Structures are given as C-alpha cells and as structure tokens.
Amino acid sequence: MDNKDFTKLTDEELLVEKKNLKKSKIFHATAIGFLAGILIFGVASWSLSEEKRIGFLIPMLIPIAFIYGMLKNRNKNKDLEEVLKERGLD
Numbered sequence: 348m349d350n351k352d353f354t355k356l357t358d359e360e361l362l363v364e365k366k367n368l369k370k371s372k373i374f375h376a377t378a379i380g381f382l383a384g385i386l387i388f389g390v391a392s393w394s395l396s397e398e399k400r401i402g403f404l405i406p407m408l409i410p411i412a413f414i415y416g417m418l419k420n421r422n423k424n425k426d427l428e429e430v431l432k433e434r435g436l437d
C-alpha cells in the first residue's frame with residue numbers, strides 16, 4: 348500500500364481501501380501460517396535427523412525473514428484504520 352494521505356480521501360475511496368486492507372490481512376495471515384508451518388517442519392525434521400548439520404538450518408532463515416517483513420508491514424496500515432474510525436466507517 349502506498350503512503351497516501353487518507354484524510355484527503357472521500358468516504359467511497361476509504362471504503363475501497365478498507366476492502367483492500369481486509370484482503371491484505373487475510374493474505375498475510377495465510378502466508379505467515381504457511382511459512383510458520385514450513386519453519387516448524389524444517390526444525391522438527393532437523394531435530395529428528397541422525398546427523399545434526401547446522402547448514403540445514405540456514406535455509407530456515409528465509410521463512411523467518413518473510414514473516415518478519417510481513418509483521419513489520421502491519422504497522423503501515425494503522426493510519427488507514429485510524430481515519431476509518433474517525434469517520435465511523437469501521
């Protein structure tokens with residue numbers, strides 16, 4: 348989502364942004380769950396393997412990085428949510 352000034356948008360435009368925000372939240376929740384599952388499966392299979400090679404855990408940093416990025420992105424939507432509450436469009 349771009350850095351928009353949500354206070355200047357009309358109510359109709361805010362409702363469109365709200366719809367996009369809802370879709371974005373659902374996608375991020377699904378993606379975080381999927382990546383967390385990959386992470387848990389990888390750590391569990393590493394812990395159950397006979398040879399504990401630390402190099403196997405290095406690819407597990409990729410899901411962690413994506414999860415961190417998605418959680419950090421969540422803070423950008425606070426402005427839109429505040430404007431929606433001010434105008435009573437929740």
